[in-house]
């Protein structure tokens with residue numbers, strides 16, 4: 052599904068340079084679910100951003116379903132992101148003046164879906180995340196957990212092959228956080244969606260079938276195996 056080879060990423064230059072990723076090689080198969088963990092500043096978010104084409108690596112290659120994406124121009128990359136990837140972050144990034152259903156529908160319309168189809172899909176997604184009764188509610192009228200459910204429904208409504216989740220439970224209490232992780236697991240099972248979860252929470256990481264541990268810009272352990 053997604054493959055990174057010999058990827059490096061440095062922010063800044065000279066004495067200010069921060070080497071965020073060092074010689075990263077990683078492959079995630081279709082339908083795989085993995086957690087990326089490691090201490091603050093070790094490069095987790097940078098890895099997710101580089102894999103998702105949100106940042107350009109200094110060198111190396113990123114392939115999504117065999118297509119090299121790190122050399123695409125911004126327009127082509129935006130198209131790949133819109134059609135093939137879903138994103139969830141710690142903040143929900145919902146449009147405050149749109150209802151839950153409209154927030155989910157918006158990117159579907161942007162991807163060219165008809166209004167009728169997009170409305171049916173967004174209702175289906177609301178049901179999937181257990182919020183059928185909140186279709187007309189605005190983000191300010193929903194709890195953090197409910198807003199994150201809407202954000203997840205929006206992220207997967209276009210049926211992306213891969214979902215990138217960066218600390219999606221960071222702003223939630225532990226019970227709600229467990230439910231959100233459960234929702235990601237359900238999406239992985241039900242749609243064979245590849246899921247890459249960046250998390251600080253060791254309990255959540257241990258629930259994942261694969262744990263990728265980072266330290267100082269490197270992957271130091273993958274699936275229980277130390278990487279030298």
Ligand SMILES: Nc1ncnc2c1ncn2[C@@H]1O[C@H](COP(=O)(O)OP(=O)(O)OP(=O)(O)O)[C@@H](O)[C@H]1O
Pocket residue numbers: 062063069070071089090091092093094095096097098
């Ligand atoms: N936009 C940026 N400009 C400069 N340096 C950056 C930038 N983004 C990240 N870095 C640096 O790159 C390194 C890796 O950062 P990154 O955010 O990927 O770590 P992280 O493991 O996700 O951290 P956290 O768990 O605290 O979110 C850090 O040293 C950070 O300071």
